Amino acid sequence: MNFDFALILAQLPAILSGLRLTVLIWVASTFGGLLLGFLVATVRQFGPGWAGALLRVVVEILRGTPFLVQIFLLYFGGPAIGLRLDPIPAGLIGLTVYGAAYFSEIFRAGFRAIPPGHVEAAECVGLTRRQIVLRILLPEMTMLVLPQCVNMTILLVKETAVLSIITVPEMTMVIGAIGSQQYAFVEAMFLLALFYWLLVEICGWLGRFSERRLSKFRFS
Amino acid sequence: MSMRLFELMLWAAGNTLFLSIVSIAIGLAIGLVICAARLSPSAALRWPAVAFISFFRGVPLLVQLLLIYNLLPVLGLMVPSTVAALIGLSLCTAAYQAENLRGGFASVPRGLMEAADMVGLNAWQQFRRIRAPIALRLTLPALVNEAILILKASSLVSVVGVIELTRMAQNLSASTYKPLLFYAVAGGLYLAMNWTLAGAGSLTERLVRTGRA
Numbered sequence: 001m002n003f004d005f006a007l008i009l010a011q012l013p014a015i016l017s018g019l020r021l022t023v024l025i026w027v028a029s030t031f032g033g034l035l036l037g038f039l040v041a042t043v044r045q046f047g048p049g050w051a052g053a054l055l056r057v058v059v060e061i062l063r064g065t066p067f068l069v070q071i072f073l074l075y076f077g078g079p080a081i082g083l084r085l086d087p088i089p090a091g092l093i094g095l096t097v098y099g100a101a102y103f104s105e106i107f108r109a110g111f112r113a114i115p116p117g118h119v120e121a122a123e124c125v126g127l128t129r130r131q132i133v134l135r136i137l138l139p140e141m142t143m144l145v146l147p148q149c150v151n152m153t154i155l156l157v158k159e160t161a162v163l164s165i166i167t168v169p170e171m172t173m174v175i176g177a178i179g180s181q182q183y184a185f186v187e188a189m190f191l192l193a194l195f196y197w198l199l200v201e202i203c204g205w206l207g208r209f210s211e212r213r214l215s216k217f218r219f220s
Numbered sequence: 221m222s223m224r225l226f227e228l229m230l231w232a233a234g235n236t237l238f239l240s241i242v243s244i245a246i247g248l249a250i251g252l253v254i255c256a257a258r259l260s261p262s263a264a265l266r267w268p269a270v271a272f273i274s275f276f277r278g279v280p281l282l283v284q285l286l287l288i289y290n291l292l293p294v295l296g297l298m299v300p301s302t303v304a305a306l307i308g309l310s311l312c313t314a315a316y317q318a319e320n321l322r323g324g325f326a327s328v329p330r331g332l333m334e335a336a337d338m339v340g341l342n343a344w345q346q347f348r349r350i351r352a353p354i355a356l357r358l359t360l361p362a363l364v365n366e367a368i369l370i371l372k373a374s375s376l377v378s379v380v381g382v383i384e385l386t387r388m389a390q391n392l393s394a395s396t397y398k399p400l401l402f403y404a405v406a407g408g409l410y411l412a413m414n415w416t417l418a419g420a421g422s423l424t425e426r427l428v429r430t431g432r433a
Contacts, residue, residue, distance in 0.1 A: 066375035077400035
């Protein structure tokens, strides 16, 4: 058994393009998921009852089924109802919606953790519901939900690897293909593992850093 | 979907359940060992445990599975893909369970251990009679969560050719040209299994809270 990583590293430009797409999809789906998740949590908390009930079912389904099945349903099942998507948009939409389901639960727990007195006080001074959400709940919640949001962000970078199965040319697909062509699949997978591990460690480090920086805003 | 095809899906769901239960059980055993190494005073034991946990939690399961599936033949081990899948799932969940257990052991009240010292229990007795039962009870809810996660994650072993629920849905979609139907049914079966597990989870949590587990 002799490992030859040079065979794979010779394809550096392709590897970098895969890495770039992984990071792009990761960042886009994290921000999209945070935004959509916050919206879902807000509607479930303050919106009309029927919308809350509907969203609850959707979130339960998204959290109870494997991401791989969801992405298959979207990418292969979509055309049957006229929804024809290329791999990259399908992957982006799938991952954003999947992330939003988890983020919305984190935000909901955050809403519940804020002392009701704060909301009552805001109501007393005449803030509208929208102002209460954006000016009181969101800022106060940020510190509370940050650690779990970081965890979810880490989960999302790992889920991007699944998109290789529907041929999104991200890191797993690109490095896997190079590994097969060069007959060095094990080396390729080791290198890939190293890349993901680095991304996850960087993300965890950034999370701890921002937690420290934001800790002065903690209200409790 | 004909009855015959639905039976095939049910059989595959059974396989998913089998893979999940076996890997959760093996993962718990390995996780206990890793956790013990992680908490050991000796650095020679602690650092490999830290590296193990960091690797298996930091790398996507799909990459782990592809790595193990392709590495085993290189190492001269020709095993069926189900075995490779079980190794991958077990090692991955072991890393998470080791961390859960570490949390459990950390929350055992110090006073209890002092009391155990006072009545003259030795270190092994303290571990077997007091620390381990309490830590396991504290980590039961996390174990149920982990089981749900693994049940979903097991869909990835379809990639290395194991015929479980997701792979069966894939095969039947390809042969009947009805992907929407089969993936929806697969999703429904995953939901049913997860909700059952979650129900069992809240039951154990209640039993733990009232001190009956």
